[in-house]
Amino acid sequence: MISNHSRTIAAVEIGTGKIAVLIGEISRGRSLNIIGVGVAPARGVMKGEVVDYKAACEATHQALEIAEKRAGTRIGEVWLAQSGGHLDGFYNEASVNVKSADNTVTALDIASVCALAKEKELPAGRSRIHEIRRPFHLDGRAVPDPEHLSGRRLEVGYWIVHGPESKVSDNIHVVGGYHLEVRELVLASLASGSLLTTAEERTQGVLVIDIGKGVTDYVLYRDGHVLVTGTLPVAGEHVTNDLSIGLRVTTAQAEMLKLRQARGTVQTRDKADKVWLNGDASFGDRQFSKVSIETITAARMLELFEVVRRKLGAAFEPEHCGAGVILTGGTSRMPGIEEAASRVFGLPARRGESPGWVKEELKDPMFSTVLGVFQFGLRGAHEHALPARRKPGLLGSLTRIFATS
Amino acid sequence: MSSAREDSRPAPGRSWRDIRQEVSAPALSRRGRRRRLFGWLKFGTLAALAVAATWGAVLLVHEWRADRAALATATHDAPVKNILVITDGVLTRDWVAGVLNLPAGTNMMAVVLPALRDRLLEHGQVSFAAVTRSFPSTLVVTLKERTPVARVQASAGLGAAEQLLVARDGVVYRGAHYEAKLLASLPWLDGIRLVRTGNGFQPIAGMEDVAALLTTAQLQAPHLYRQWHVVSLAGLADQDEIVVRSQDVPEIIFSRKRDWFKQIAQLDYIIDRALLLPEPGLKSVNLALEGQVPVQLLHPPAELAHAANPSFSLQPSQPRVQSDL
Numbered sequence: 001m002i003s004n005h006s007r008t009i010a011a012v013e014i015g016t017g018k019i020a021v022l023i024g025e026i027s028r029g030r031s032l033n034i035i036g037v038g039v040a041p042a043r044g045v046m047k048g049e050v051v052d053y054k055a056a057c058e059a060t061h062q063a064l065e066i067a068e069k070r071a072g073t074r075i076g077e078v079w080l081a082q083s084g085g086h087l088d089g090f091y092n093e094a095s096v097n098v099k100s101a102d103n104t105v106t107a108l109d110i111a112s113v114c115a116l117a118k119e120k121e122l123p124a125g126r127s128r129i130h131e132i133r134r135p136f137h138l139d140g141r142a143v144p145d146p147e148h149l150s151g152r153r154l155e156v157g158y159w160i161v162h163g164p165e166s167k168v169s170d171n172i173h174v175v176g177g178y179h180l181e182v183r184e185l186v187l188a189s190l191a192s193g194s195l196l197t198t199a200e201e202r203t204q205g206v207l208v209i210d211i212g213k214g215v216t217d218y219v220l221y222r223d224g225h226v227l228v229t230g231t232l233p234v235a236g237e238h239v240t241n242d243l244s245i246g247l248r249v250t251t252a253q254a255e256m257l258k259l260r261q262a263r264g265t266v267q268t269r270d271k272a273d274k275v276w277l278n279g280d281a282s283f284g285d286r287q288f289s290k291v292s293i294e295t296i297t298a299a300r301m302l303e304l305f306e307v308v309r310r311k312l313g314a315a316f317e318p319e320h321c322g323a324g325v326i327l328t329g330g331t332s333r334m335p336g337i338e339e340a341a342s343r344v345f346g347l348p349a350r351r352g353e354s355p356g357w358v359k360e361e362l363k364d365p366m367f368s369t370v371l372g373v374f375q376f377g378l379r380g381a382h383e384h385a386l387p388a389r390r391k392p393g394l395l396g397s398l399t400r401i402f403a404t405s
Numbered sequence: 406m407s408s409a410r411e412d413s414r415p416a417p418g419r420s421w422r423d424i425r426q427e428v429s430a431p432a433l434s435r436r437g438r439r440r441r442l443f444g445w446l447k448f449g450t451l452a453a454l455a456v457a458a459t460w461g462a463v464l465l466v467h468e469w470r471a472d473r474a475a476l477a478t479a480t481h482d483a484p485v486k487n488i489l490v491i492t493d494g495v496l497t498r499d500w501v502a503g504v505l506n507l508p509a510g511t512n513m514m515a516v517v518l519p520a521l522r523d524r525l526l527e528h529g530q531v532s533f534a535a536v537t538r539s540f541p542s543t544l545v546v547t548l549k550e551r552t553p554v555a556r557v558q559a560s561a562g563l564g565a566a567e568q569l570l571v572a573r574d575g576v577v578y579r580g581a582h583y584e585a586k587l588l589a590s591l592p593w594l595d596g597i598r599l600v601r602t603g604n605g606f607q608p609i610a611g612m613e614d615v616a617a618l619l620t621t622a623q624l625q626a627p628h629l630y631r632q633w634h635v636v637s638l639a640g641l642a643d644q645d646e647i648v649v650r651s652q653d654v655p656e657i658i659f660s661r662k663r664d665w666f667k668q669i670a671q672l673d674y675i676i677d678r679a680l681l682l683p684e685p686g687l688k689s690v691n692l693a694l695e696g697q698v699p700v701q702l703l704h705p706p707a708e709l710a711h712a713a714n715p716s717f718s719l720q721p722s723q724p725r726v727q728s729d730l
Contacts, residue, residue, distance in 0.1 A: 053432070054434075057434045057437075058434060061434045061436040061437060062436075064436075065436055074440075122419070126419075127419045127420060127421045127423065127424065128419065128420045128421065129421055163421075165419065165421075165424060168421050168424065169424045169425075172421070172424055172426055173426070173428050173432065176426050176427060176428040176432075177428050177432055177433050177434045177437045178433075178434065178436060178437045178440060179433065179437045179438075179440040179441040179444065180440075181426055182426060185421050
């Protein structure tokens, strides 16, 4: 995946609210230089799934074109963030008896146990997105690399993320419609988690929740490894809908109120404290109780976090999550959301902060996923063991000449 | 790392990488079609350039194999067929050709231009020379020549005396292709000592002043200049005096400290006034003194004959003094 020559790569996130594209120049396989940014309002996407191919193409290609113009170069390949309620994951583990007479683990033992752990068949029509290995266990003790160690029984488990082939291919084809090839597919939660957490936090245990407009992605790390990933089709859009129904206003007005007054917890005590809908005293302008708004939004946010906690199930243990909860995504800008998360998970929660190498204008949570795609691709690929790529043949190379031109 | 080995084994079942990424033409967006077209154009241009380069290489190899001699001779130049001389003087193409002395059939590129230029500059008549190639077969020689202002007689060992020319900068040289009439009009230099250096002589000091005097006389009083036969520089170094012997006056003394034009004007006046004498004839005119001009007459008047050293002082600028004559 990583080569020595310079490549121009676009990290693309086809979200429910916006399409974000970052163009990076990767040289010597490690050094990343962000040279172009393109953002366009999303169309034809609901809850992370493409529902209108042409509209989604139009929006995505617009963002790609903007980014190319700003970068002053043409994109060579695309790393695509993948999200949506259609994605699912399961854990599968396997164990083998060490074959050598002196009980020393060999490369063959490792390869055998890994193959067995990944061997589980998927339901028909589904494709693997990621196979994320958890630590090896040799006679019950966790070891990062068991080769040349002595033991009788070697165990390993994989968290396998998969999704319906038709929906995954829809996203890929939206990029393909711009005459580009998707070289890597990165789970959005893994991307955000890779960007916003440090190795130390991942070792201590940390939960990263990326709340977008239509989808909430989460990833739970423990002992430096990914334990669980997941996606919920509930996010900021639902807060807007709740406000729209609860206050009997249009979606646009509800969105406006959400951006201005929404809170993750109820802070206002005075029921007489009101806010204007438009604030310009125009005809039709109305007043709403701040307590009502905050009650609606806080209830939705609490419910969202509770759903996440329920989905995590037994995997989430507060005592093994020392680094707390990190929130990101556009909806994480809502005031008081950390308190809501903290209340549900019983852990300190904070908004994620991009690392120092990220430019100031890209530190907005809306870029966490696309930046994380680069981060994951460059640093985390080996940690999380992406599936091995097929070597392209001569025809494939020729096709790439056209695709990267 | 063991992780690298574990990943090298493909997982069972379908991966997202098995999904066919190419989209059909109708599924391409307007931007996508434009991008694809650009890609084709770029590929087409690169391919055309590659084909053109390959075809050129093939042609070159074919040409080289088919007619290697032609390619080899193409690098050779033609022999020098013509010498074009551009000069501000009198030297001719034949003279230049004789000096250059190029062997017949010498190739253009075989000619050593600095050496040819040095050959030309060995002749004092040439003050500047430039030799350039004008392909295919012409050498262009550009010359600047010295102009003689006087001549000098040099004794060539036991042989006969040789007439040499002296330029304004004091360079002594053997003139070539000058008209005899021009040479005959030049005064002789006297009171100098020629010192040999190599094939020529050391430049004569003070010739700038002599040239200025002669040029002024030639332009302002040609009738006087024509009478001048000898210009002596014997007193130039010590007394700043140039002595001219003319047909009419055996000794005319000029000073380089005074304005040449003024001195010549005074001489002209004196000669004219002397012609008014009953027995005209001047023996000496000394123009080197400021304010007065001592004149010696060949036949002084009787009333002055008793004087031990009959001489007269003329001040042509003061008519009152004229009556002294």
